[in-house]
Amino acid sequence: MIRVHVDNYAPKYYSGKWSWDSKKDVLHFEPHNDLEDAKDRYITTNSFKFLRTITQEEELVFRHVFVRSDTTYDTDAVVLNDIRDLVLYFMPREFLTYKFVDFMHHRAVYQLLHSLTIYFEYFLRMVEFVMIRRDELSGSMAQIQSEQTNDMKRVFSMYLSQYRMLVARNYSIIIKGEGDLGKYYHMKEIVNISATIWDKNFHEQFLACSIQIVWIAMHRRAYNIIEMEMNRLFSSEHFVTARMEYPIFTPVEKSLLYGRNNKIVNYRMQVSPLIQELQNPKKEDLPILWIGDRKYRGTDIRIMEMEMEYIVPAPQLRLIDVTHGILGHPKRLYNTILELDWPAVRYSNFSLKHDPYFIVRQPRLAIPKMDATKRCLMAKTYDNFFKINEIYDLPSHALNIKWVKRDKLIKHYRSGGLLTNTLLRAENEVNSTSLGPSVDQIIADYKKAKAKHRKH
Template identity: 25%
Template sequence: MADDEEEGGFGGLYEDGHWVWDESTKALLFVSDLPPQLIETIQVPTKAPTGTVEFRDDVDLIEQIRFRRRYQRKLKPGQAEIITVQDIKDIALYTAPVNILSPMLINMLHLPTTERFIRALVLYCQYYLQIADEMANRIIELETKVRTPQCEIVENEYSNNLSDLRLLVAKEYSTMLIGGGDTKKFHHMGPQKKRRSLSDKDARLFETLLRVCVQIVWLALGRRSFNQIELEMNRLFKSEIFNSVEHMLRTGYVSKMAAEERAVLLGYCVRHDKKLNTRSPLMNDVFCHRDIDYRMMGLGVIKCTQVTPRLLYMMHAVAGSEENLTKLGVVLGIIGMSRTAFDTMLRPLPTGTDTGKSKASMSSTSYSSKSSTTSSMRKSQLATRKLYPDIALPRKESRIMDFPPSFPDEPEDIRPCSETQRRRWQNRLMRLLHPQGHPR
């Protein structure tokens, strides 16, 4: 027994350690003679500061030639030479910083749902800037004129139009949130919605998508009023409390609005709850107790019968063919305009007839005096001539159609996104991230 104890008993030696008696705990402890094993730590990638991300807008001639040769959308035989949403997405992706790009973001930007979402955002932001101009003029006129009951009628129409256009954005955004349709594989709990929620990954994708959409809308509106677009879009998706751009710029633009402006531009569906119960203005418009035409929720996705001129206008703007926008009188920024009037980076070619700033653009530059030296503020100060007419939205029907016994289930013809362009941007991103393994 003595030999056994010396070789392998309590006091014996082992290949990787030995036993010792611990007086404090009155127990045997095994002490390892091996060096401590290194514990691998998981490096969580730092989120890109999307609120301060700057896109390049000073692309030189050599880079423009490279973009036109390698990444610009190539026209097919018989295709009209007009500006499409894909053209604007291409420029936004080409000028975006690499640290916010990801394969998932590129794939998501090339979905029909996302394209309808972008077009609805362009339509809303264009009309928002248009009404902001109009309300600025009306507030100035109040100094010398008296308000009449007709003022209330006109401003209520503006407010209802903005609420309906917000609803167009909200219906596509809600599809993304629930992982419906073609967005199911981007859901934060997986396509089957059974995995553990990847909230951090989902937050990063949402922040980068929102920042890229701000850039796309700004390009689609002729590079006008960048600050106003960015502030309004962040308010739409995050509410006034969590508007990170407003917290950074400290413009106080909502508090500086007159009561009439606030009622029109923000609508009457805004709710001021406690922070934990706060919904974004988009969701407030969805759940708002007002007369909403149920057919708006299916525009571009479900075929509806007996469509009114107002719904037809919205349908063409959100999901119609871009070649027919000008013919139908639908205004969607520079989308649908002739490509020959713009250069490679979609800047208007000089014509010698330039107009000054719009009042909305001027008011957006006066919002922030502390941050006037930043490049984002310089974007708002960029004076460009107006490239497109104002939106003339058809009036709402006096009587909202009641719910039918059954809803239509025939799907609309969905316009696919360019698979060729999606692959081009994926390959470019791989070359930028792994320059050694991808020869140019």
């Protein structure tokens, strides 16, 4: 069993209610020890029930067993792996198979989730822009649109399609099932028989986890919009359930949000919008297919911006003044389930002039140049000479087994008294004779980490 060092056993996420103790004349906190019947215990995503909140005991188990080790170089920042681990802890029991857990830790899946967070960061801004323009164009004080406004909308739609193309590129790598992704492919190699039912369940489970990961990454806002758009991207509008919570867009708004490649045909012939983005790409957008793999050499500023936004690690996003939800934010500003700890934010003294994480500032759409489309057409692309190598640690077999045995580990820790008996914990720490790793081992680990994360 893998164990991770925990700084203390005090809870960071307080799940319960406050009441006034008239005898002591103070506020008294009553933690939720049994939330099985609570209405806000679960959140339903595509008919699957994920945990929304946890008890203090479940929090301590998560922090003691399942969180990332504090010896990693980016442990003080929120990264995509932190959100993925939280969703793995929240997801239903039927998801906990070795193949699915191993799939969620795959490098190609990480790249897809990374591109999805970038896409939805821009998509949610576009939806907000559409809603504001809808109010401005209706009513007795309606405004008249100019040709410049229409040009700006076309540029916004083009940018959104480019982000969608980046997601489609990463998604197509997975569905092709090449290389080590072949073990997740639905078609068996020898008999060429498709495991249709298994593939359907596998796809729905991954889609539900992706919705949860993106929703948490986006500060847990606009859940219905994220769920609706995610289902549309990976399936089509034929498979998006009609719900009252989902917004209804006009044909003009759909053309702005979904792009020129979006086409609705008979459901038997329908392909997903992601694949539609790759069927007829523009010539000037072809370098997008190599972002993250080859270093772009050309004069298109837009592709340069997309490349920088994609390859810069989450902890360094503040250096380029870009935000992707909560990615790259300091962990000290968040509790265990990655909700903002407002007292910590208040004591950080952020302001409009000092706000590297866009907590005070409102993320917005930058008004593009009116000739942005012409600039893309006139841009030149040169031959590529450099490849980009991404550092990604592959999961170990023990890590996957730990997640598969999640419920057994939780039950073990609850029954063993490790999380509740303070005296037993103190006695074990006093009786422990372990001195930790040797000096030679510490030096070897340091040199290994230096060779991995530094350039020679």
